[in-house]
Amino acid sequence: MSSRPRDTILAGIRAALKRPTDPEDISTDAVDDRLRSRAAQVVPAIARGTRSELVNRFIANAETAGAAVTRTAPDGMADAVVAVLGESAVSGRVAVAADPRLDSVEASDRLTVERRGTPSGDDVIAVGHAMAGLAETGTLLMASGPDSPSSLNVLSDTHVIVVRTSDIVGGLEDGWDRLRQSCPDGMLPRTVHLITGPSRTGDIEQTIQIGAHGPRQLHVILLDDDADVGGI
Known part of the structure; x- marks a missing residue:
C-alpha cells in the first residue's frame, strides 16, 4: 500500500x-x-489553587479513588505507618524502599521490616516514598531508582506510600516538571508509575475487580512539612 x-x-x-x-x-x-523550551499548556481550574487548596484537593481525590489517607507531622511518620497497618488488620512480611527518608520506619520497634530495597514475592506489605502527589486526580508519582524499585509498586498486596505536603503539585504537567528538576543531567528514570487508588480493572463483564494488577489496598501517609499549608 x-x-x-x-x-x-x-x-x-x-x-x-x-x-x-x-x-x-x-x-x-x-x-x-x-x-x-516546551510551551506551557492550558491548566484546568482543578489543577490550580493555593497550596492549602491543592493539598485538600489531593486528599479528597485520593480518597475518592479508594485510597486511605492519614495526615501527620513529619516526626510521626513511623507511628503512622504502624497505625494504618494495624487498623487494617494487615500482618505479614514488610519491604521498605531504601530511601533514606524512610529510615525511621525500619527503626520502629513496633514493625518488623524484612528487607530494604527490592521486595520478594513473599512480602505482602510495601512502603515507598512518592516524588510528588497530583492534586488534580489524587495521583502519586513514583520514579524508579536505586532508592525506589518499581517492583515495590506492584508486588505487594498492601501498599503504603509516604508523600510530603511540599511535594503536592497541581496537575500532571507540574509532576513532570518536578521530575525533570530532580534530574539535572537530563537522565530521566527508567520507569515512572502514576498510582491512583488501589489496582483495579473493569475488563471482566464491566465489573470492578480490586487488586487485578497490583496492591488491593493503598494507604497514603501525608506528612505536613510545608509552612504554607495549614496542617492538621
Missing part, C-alpha cells in the same frame, strides 16, 4: 506548524531545543 496520501497529510501538518516538511531536515539540536 502506498504511503503517499499519509505523507501528504503529514507534510500539510508540518507546514501548518511551520516545521520542516522533510523529516530528514529536522536536526537533533532542533528537537533538544524544542524539549527545553
Whole structure:
C-alpha cells in the first residue's frame, strides 16, 4: 500500500506548524531545543489553587479513588505507618524502599521490616516514598531508582506510600516538571508509575475487580512539612 496520501497529510501538518516538511531536515539540536523550551499548556481550574487548596484537593481525590489517607507531622511518620497497618488488620512480611527518608520506619520497634530495597514475592506489605502527589486526580508519582524499585509498586498486596505536603503539585504537567528538576543531567528514570487508588480493572463483564494488577489496598501517609499549608 502506498504511503503517499499519509505523507501528504503529514507534510500539510508540518507546514501548518511551520516545521520542516522533510523529516530528514529536522536536526537533533532542533528537537533538544524544542524539549527545553516546551510551551506551557492550558491548566484546568482543578489543577490550580493555593497550596492549602491543592493539598485538600489531593486528599479528597485520593480518597475518592479508594485510597486511605492519614495526615501527620513529619516526626510521626513511623507511628503512622504502624497505625494504618494495624487498623487494617494487615500482618505479614514488610519491604521498605531504601530511601533514606524512610529510615525511621525500619527503626520502629513496633514493625518488623524484612528487607530494604527490592521486595520478594513473599512480602505482602510495601512502603515507598512518592516524588510528588497530583492534586488534580489524587495521583502519586513514583520514579524508579536505586532508592525506589518499581517492583515495590506492584508486588505487594498492601501498599503504603509516604508523600510530603511540599511535594503536592497541581496537575500532571507540574509532576513532570518536578521530575525533570530532580534530574539535572537530563537522565530521566527508567520507569515512572502514576498510582491512583488501589489496582483495579473493569475488563471482566464491566465489573470492578480490586487488586487485578497490583496492591488491593493503598494507604497514603501525608506528612505536613510545608509552612504554607495549614496542617492538621
